[in-house]
Amino acid sequence: MRQTEMRHSLITAAGIALALVGLAVVGMGVVKVVRTSQVDGAVALAPSALETQIAQAQAVQAVQPVLPAQSAQGSAIALPPGFPPLRVADDNPPTPAGIELGRHLFYDVRLSGNGTQSCSSCHIQALAFSDGKALPTGSTGEAILRNSPALVNVGYNATLTWANPALTTIEQQALIPLFAEFPVELGATGHEDEILARLAADADYRARFAAAFPNQSDPVTWHNTVLALASFVRSLVSGNSAYDRYIAGDAGALSAAAQRGMQSFFGERFECHHCHGGFNFSASTVHANSTFGASNFQNNGLYNVDGAGGYPMGNRGLYEITGVASDMGRFRPPSLRNVELTAPYMHDGSIATLEAVLQHYAQGGTVTASGPNAGDGSANPYKSPLVPGFEVTDQEAADLVAFLKSLTDEDFITNPAFSNPFAP
Ligand code: HEC
Numbered sequence: 001m002r003q004t005e006m007r008h009s010l011i012t013a014a015g016i017a018l019a020l021v022g023l024a025v026v027g028m029g030v031v032k033v034v035r036t037s038q039v040d041g042a043v044a045l046a047p048s049a050l051e052t053q054i055a056q057a058q059a060v061q062a063v064q065p066v067l068p069a070q071s072a073q074g075s076a077i078a079l080p081p082g083f084p085p086l087r088v089a090d091d092n093p094p095t096p097a098g099i100e101l102g103r104h105l106f107y108d109v110r111l112s113g114n115g116t117q118s119c120s121s122c123h124i125q126a127l128a129f130s131d132g133k134a135l136p137t138g139s140t141g142e143a144i145l146r147n148s149p150a151l152v153n154v155g156y157n158a159t160l161t162w163a164n165p166a167l168t169t170i171e172q173q174a175l176i177p178l179f180a181e182f183p184v185e186l187g188a189t190g191h192e193d194e195i196l197a198r199l200a201a202d203a204d205y206r207a208r209f210a211a212a213f214p215n216q217s218d219p220v221t222w223h224n225t226v227l228a229l230a231s232f233v234r235s236l237v238s239g240n241s242a243y244d245r246y247i248a249g250d251a252g253a254l255s256a257a258a259q260r261g262m263q264s265f266f267g268e269r270f271e272c273h274h275c276h277g278g279f280n281f282s283a284s285t286v287h288a289n290s291t292f293g294a295s296n297f298q299n300n301g302l303y304n305v306d307g308a309g310g311y312p313m314g315n316r317g318l319y320e321i322t323g324v325a326s327d328m329g330r331f332r333p334p335s336l337r338n339v340e341l342t343a344p345y346m347h348d349g350s351i352a353t354l355e356a357v358l359q360h361y362a363q364g365g366t367v368t369a370s371g372p373n374a375g376d377g378s379a380n381p382y383k384s385p386l387v388p389g390f391e392v393t394d395q396e397a398a399d400l401v402a403f404l405k406s407l408t409d410e411d412f413i414t415n416p417a418f419s420n421p422f423a424p
């Protein structure tokens with residue numbers, strides 16, 4: 001019974017967070033929503049984003065060449081050189097035992113109501129914790145309208161999920177796949193006590209909960225389950241791609257093609273870096289030293305179903321939360337680290353390949369010729385001015401894709417610490 005109450009208080013916290021959104025966006029300072037005009041300002045201030053980025057990365061490394069990989073909070077999470085300290089919830093400092101418990105829970109189908117799904121059903125390590133599908137299906141067969149995102153450096157994301165400014169911690173976010181009823185993912189609602197009983201019946205879990213949450217008389221709780229899951233997700237840090245080795249001084253790490261693609265990516269004709277910039281290739285990044293959450297939502301011209309800027313029902317982005325017309329179709333620019341592995345792309349998985357993504361941007365948006373979503377996304381009135389379209393040769397397109405593929409981190413997708421502990 002206590003567990004159920006705990007679950008309800010967690011859920012209520014999430015409900016309150018969701019209810020806060022309207023306020024946040026109206027400017028309560030809870031969440032800073034960067035408007036397009038501010039992004040425009042950034043254009044003028046960025047003479048050579050690539051040079052600045054490389055200089056910054058090298059400066060950070062010069063200052064802390066051999067610091068142990070720990071965050072400002074003394075976290076148990078190893079950080080690559082040049083990464084800023086992770087933002088960590090005060091009541092959930094990562095510990096090795098907590099992360100390891102979270103890893104077990106992440107891969108455990110006993111966490112779903114009907115015992116058929118785990119987090120890893122939709123977040124697969126070999127695919128940088130995305131799932132290779134356009135849209136996933138929940139444990140009870142319900143269709144989910146959003147693409148399963150990669151889980152890469154999630155601890156640095158200013159907001160969680162594709163378009164929700166109120167979800168700012170991984171702890172809050174974890175409640176959704178666990179308990180959401182519209183649509184059902186793991187479907188724990190109605191099975192709260194049963195699921196905890198399954199865990200508590202397992203001596204290995206009893207020991208793991210006790211190690212992760214010492215000095216608690218009854219540590220097998222939903223609260224602790226959520227904290228451990230969040231710690232594991234936060235530990236999924238990726239920063240050893242060919243690009244990272246190049247930035248660190250290994251000139252041979254990038255092919256000539258990838259180097260040319262990098263120039264385009266950070267250049268002012270392609271504009272990619274304005275929304276996918278910084279060490280995490282996302283404009284929506286916070287860390288322990290951030291003074292505010294740099295949340296950022298942009299319309300990149302994917303749809304225009306009614307000729308007036310509309311996006312398909314159920315997938316209208318920030319607008320669904322704020323009701324503000326100009327928020328139609330605005331989504332969080334995802335990190336592009338490991339993007340080679342996370343196809344199909346966009347919030348609804350509607351673009352199959354990186355080549356097609358590049359074509360989308362070259363055309364200044366996507367034209368959907370027929371069907372219920374027909375329309376010319378490039379003419380969407382809410383589209384960011386940073387997606388104007390551009391001329392691109394086949395060679396330049398191939399180079400840019402080569403650069404995006406240089407963001408793949410083989411260590412990340414093979415790291416045993418992130419793998420399925422129940423695998424035979
Ligand atoms: C049925 C598929 C499915 C399952 C099961 C699932 N997820 Fe997800 N996950 C998604 C989808 C879809 C989204 C994006 C939701 C949205 O944007 O509204 C998401 C988003 C996330 C995010 C946000 C990532 C970011 O960068 O913003 C995290 C973190 C996450 N899931 C963790 C988990 C954890 C932990 C579990 C298990 C408790 C889990 N997921 C179970 C499909 C799933």
Ligand code: HEC
Pocket residue numbers: 150270271272273274275276297298299300302330331332333334335336339342344345346347348354357358361384386387
């Ligand atoms: C105005 C901001 C903006 C600019 C400029 C921009 N993007 Fe994006 N990008 C986004 C947003 C927002 C999304 C998610 C849109 C959605 O799902 O509807 C996205 C999605 C993507 C994705 C899909 C990632 C995934 O995991 O599904 C890729 C790949 C991508 N962009 C690459 C690029 C490249 C390459 C460029 C430069 C040619 C670029 N972007 C320019 C904002 C931008």
